[in-house]
Amino acid sequence: MLNISDNNQVYITKGKYKTVDNLVNRPHYKILNKLIIVLSIVGLIALFLPWTQNISGSGSVTTLKPDQRPQTIHSAIAGRIEKWYVQEGDFVQKGDTILFISETKDDYFDPNLIANTKQQVDAKKMAVDSYSGKVGALETQMGSLEREKNLKLEQAQNKIRQSELKVKSDSMDLEAVKTQLRIAETQFKRAQQLNGEGLKPLTDVEEKRLKLQASEAKIITQENKLLAAKNDLINSKVEINRLMAEYAEKISKADSDKFTALSNKYDTEAQVSKLENQYVNYSIRNGMYYIKAPQTGYVNRALLAGLGETIKEGTPIVSIMPSGYDIAVETYVNPMDLPLISKGEKVRVWFDGWPTIVFSGWPGMSYGTFGGRVVAIENFISPNGKYRILIAPDNDEQKWPEQLSIGAGAQTIALLDTVPVWYEIWRTLNGFPPNYYKSINGSENTKDKK
Known part of the structure; x- marks a missing residue:
């Protein structure tokens, strides 16, 4: 501060004023000073304490x-409160019934829903058994057709063999008749020559003519028989092809019916699985109408009150504190x-x-x-x-x-x-x-x- 005023500073010195001397010499100031010194020493020592x-x-x-903390029990399905079995503060064992709710969804109103679903499952299982029986019958039919086809083919092969042998036999007969014809022509010519020389009577010539004509007729007949035998051989071969086509069609139709039955069987088995799943779901849902305690403990607080109140899935119902x-x-x-x-x-x-x-x-x-x-x-x-x-x-x-x-x-x-x-x-x-x-x-x- 600048000293720009005319005021003179006055310093109070010890001994100049008696009052100041009395204040300085008071005994409790000495005690206070000692106390401050002691506290300062103690505080200094305390700074080094651990x-x-x-x-x-x-x-x-x-x-x-x-799992030992307070937990809230929720409703797994939607429903309507029908009856309370506990009150706040009650001690419940694991599995004790706390609340009963009724159904609110029209899909589950049927009181015989589980029994009806069970009947559907049984009916579908019987349908599966029926399709299995049909498949077995078709497989048996296919086996029978296969065996019948083999027998028919064997029969046709035998007939072809018979036809081949008959053709061969008729061919040999035709050659024999041709030989007879040549002999008859030779004998007829010789008889004519001898008759012309006067060595043979005319009756012999006529007789030889008759034999020649008979041989010529036999050749025509034998050629017809040979052609008929060849036609039988061709027909036998055609019969084999017809039998193959006929039984292939029958076996294919039985095989197609078999796969149709298998498809229906598998489809029915899928329906059975679906119905069994529904049956199990309905049975489990039927047990969810009774809300039970998940563990032993005390009912702390009821989060819902009254009867007839509609609740949704996952709605908290009561709070339970485990006993242990x-x-x-x-x-x-x-x-x-x-x-x-x-x-x-x-x-x-x-x-x-x-x-x-x-x-x-x-x-x-x-x-x-x-x-x-x-x-x-x-x-x-x-x-x-x-x-x-x-x-x-x-x-x-x-x-x-x-x-x-x-x-x-x-x-x-x-x-x-x-x-x-x-x-x-x-x-x-x-x-x-x-x-x-x-x-x-x-x-x-x-x-x-x-």
């Missing part, structure tokens, strides 16, 4: 296993502290409503806290911006109170490294994370992030 670094968190009491459970604590820690916590680490826990005196830096002086161990660490951040940690009781320490109820508030402290108080104050003012040291071979301490 302080246990820790990570604090808050949460609530829960159960260790998911393993207690645990779920707590939430800041993201900065998450790398400092590992599975199996020891944690101190105290509960709301339980007498507790807590010194976070000196856990040995705390009262009313209980030991726990980290059993699970959630790796995805929760909606509250923190990470969830699950803590189970430590079997090596005092048991947790039996009076604890699910959902009660809980506070936790995870103990870390021990440092001087002044270091902890300095760390807190600078916003640094707590120390975490990992021992290597039990001799060297190195600062290492997990």
Whole structure:
């Protein structure tokens, strides 16, 4: 400040004023000065006292296993509430009936729906058996046709062989007749010559003429027989082709009928499977009208009330708390502290409503806290911006109170490294994370992030 005024500064010196001397010499000022000095020394010493670094968190009491936590029973099908069998606070065993609902969909109104579906299944099964019998009969028919075809073919082959032999025989007969004709011509000519020379009578010539004419007639007859035999041979060969075509048609028709029956059989089997599926579904749905307790526990709260109320699929009905459970604590820690916590680490826990005196830096002086161990660490951040940690009781320490109820508030402290108080104050003012040291071979301490 600039001294630009005319005011003269006056300094008060000791001994100049009696009142000032009396104030300075008061005895309680000496005591206060000594007290300040002592407190300063104690505070300075306290700065070098050991302080246990820790990570604090808050949460609530829960159960260790998911199936031991309070659960809500839902309706698997749509229906209408007809009757309640329990009330809030009742103890129910697994399988006890909680509620009965009736059907609301017109597809399931028939009271004999299951029996009718069973009859349809049985009828379709009999149809499958009928088609199986038809397939067997057609296979038998095809076998019979195949055997008959083979016999007919064998018969036709024999007939062809007979025709071939008859043609051969007629050919030989024709040659014999031709030979006879030549002999008859020779004899006729010789008889004419001898008759002309007067050695043979005319009657011999006429007789030889008759024999010649008879031989000529036999040749024509024998040629006709040979041609007829050849025609029979051709007809026999044609008969084989006709038999092959006829039985091929009959066997193909039986084979086609067989595949048609098989197709109908497979189609009916598919219908049987579909009907059996419907039958099972109807039977299961019929059992869903009675909503039962999935496990033993207490009925906490009825989420629906009254009779005649219509509900949809998946509608929550009642909340059940299992009677037997393993207690645990779920707590939430800041993201900065998450790398400092590992599975199996020891944690101190105290509960709301339980007498507790807590010194976070000196856990040995705390009262009313209980030991726990980290059993699970959630790796995805929760909606509250923190990470969830699950803590189970430590079997090596005092048991947790039996009076604890699910959902009660809980506070936790995870103990870390021990440092001087002044270091902890300095760390807190600078916003640094707590120390975490990992021992290597039990001799060297190195600062290492997990």
